Amino acid sequence: MKVGKLNWDDLNELIKENKSVNRDDVRVKNGVGEDCSVIEYGEYECVVSTDPITGAESNIGRLAVHINCNDIASCGVEPVGILVTILAPEHTTMEELKNVMKEIDEETKKLNVEILGGHTEITKAVNKLIVSCTAIGKGKKGSAVATSGAKEGDDIVVTKSLAMEGTSIAVNDYYEQIKEVLSETEVTEAKEYVDSISVALEGSLAGEFGVNSMHDITEGGVLGALWEMAEASKVGFKVYEDKMPITIVTRKVCSKLNLDPLRFISSGSMLITTRNGEELVKLLQQKGINASVIGNITKSKGVLIKSNIEYEVEPPERDELFTIEEKINKL
Template identity: 65%
Template sequence: MKVGKLDSYELQKIIDSNRGIKREDVRIRGGIGEDCSVIEFGDFECVVSTDPITGSENGIGKLAVHINCNDIASCGVEPLGILVTIMAPETSTLTDIKTVMEEISEECKKLNLEILGGHTEVTSAVNRMIVSCTAIGKGKKNSAVSTANAKPGDHIIVTKKLGMEGTFIAINDKFERVNKFLTEEEIEEAKGYIENISVVKEGRICGQAGVNSMHDITEGGVLGALWEVSSASKCGFEVNYDSMPISEVTRKICNEFCVDPLRFISSGSMLITCKDGQKLVDLLKKNSIEAAIIGNITKEKTIIIKDGKEEDVAPPDSDELFKIIN
């Protein structure tokens, strides 16, 4: 099998036929494009999501916290705690594990999170450290935003720069190679991307603004996120390549490793759909969050306009990151 996410069609079949029972107190169920489940608790609801970090060795604790809290933020609510599972290879030291937990704790302090529990073990089943977290958020009843609520005519907005996570990982894991073609200033810029990896702030703002849908852009990049949103919402999209916010550093990394920046892991960017995109962009910029309109939700077609030509967008495959780290 290919490294990375399973084929969307095959994964959907596995999920749909293996859900246990359906409970009435589950308002939103996880699925393709829907990374969170929302559970009703009287006047409140609990939002839960889980994800591992498998594609990075450096900054793994930070990334593990943020990719999971970003899922919660994509529902428009704030995370309150996480559970942490660490699977360490036999080559690990106690210091390695301690360092990861210190990273996790430091990021939790920044986001006002409590570490609620978890599991840690050394095992021959992995050849490098794996960190998996489950994040939990709390909101008022019916407040959580669903990925599956994008509507034809919506503007599509992305925040910050695409490919930040992938660029950060490439800089750290392939430093000797990137040091040959990037300047010292560009390397420092890319290393700083880890400090902008959270979308909790924009998630909260967009939730309060009443957007139709949100999805944090992770494995599969912006095109993968667009496919998941459109599949979950049973609609299409039309986006413009020239409108995609990509930094020059990321472009250089992608050119060097023959990577498509639109299918490059992009934690730190949020994909949002709403009726009045410019109003939302102005609101985000007022709160010091860079944002750009990249296209519209459509009824059926899934296309990107590049060099004046329409190109069909295929379902997400393995993230382009694996071309770099494998």
């Protein structure tokens, strides 16, 4: 099988064939495109999500905190705690473990999220450090926003710039292959993208504004996130390539490595659908968060408009991050 997320047909089959228990107090249940489950507790509800870091070597502690807390934020609720599992190969040093935990501690401090516990193990089962976290959030009953809430006619909004996470990883882990196309200033900019991968603020603001669905953009990029949202909501979408917010640095890196920025891992960007996208964009910009309306939700079929030509968006395959090494070999 190919490296990366399981393809969506196989994943959907696994999920559907293993749902023996169906509890009434689980309001939002697992499914393709739904990153969080929501459990009702009286007047409150608990939001939970889990994800590992497998495609990066630098900043893995920081990334692990934010990709998990971003899932909670995409429900419009506050993340309150995180559980951390570290699986490390035999050659790992204590200093490396300390550095990862220091990153995790620093990022959780910024978000006011407590490290609740976890597990750390040296194992022959992995050949590089793996960090996996489970994040837990809390909100008033009925307040959590699901990925599956997108409605026909909604505007589609994305925050910040796409593929920031992928660009940061590429510059950190494959610097020798891309240094000729970037200035030192651009290299610094790319490395600093990791400082902007939290979507906690926009998640909170959008939740208060009132939106129909939210989904943080991770593996598979914006097109993968759109397909997941549409699949979960049983709708379609029409989006425009020329409206996608992509920095010059990201375009240079993707061009050099022959990567599609629309299918490149994009933690730091939130996908939001709402009846009044322009008003939401204004609100976010007032709070210092760039945002763009890139299209709208339709009745069926996902479509990307590129140079006035319609292309149907297929289910996401593995993220461009996992193709970098084989593409480098062809340079």
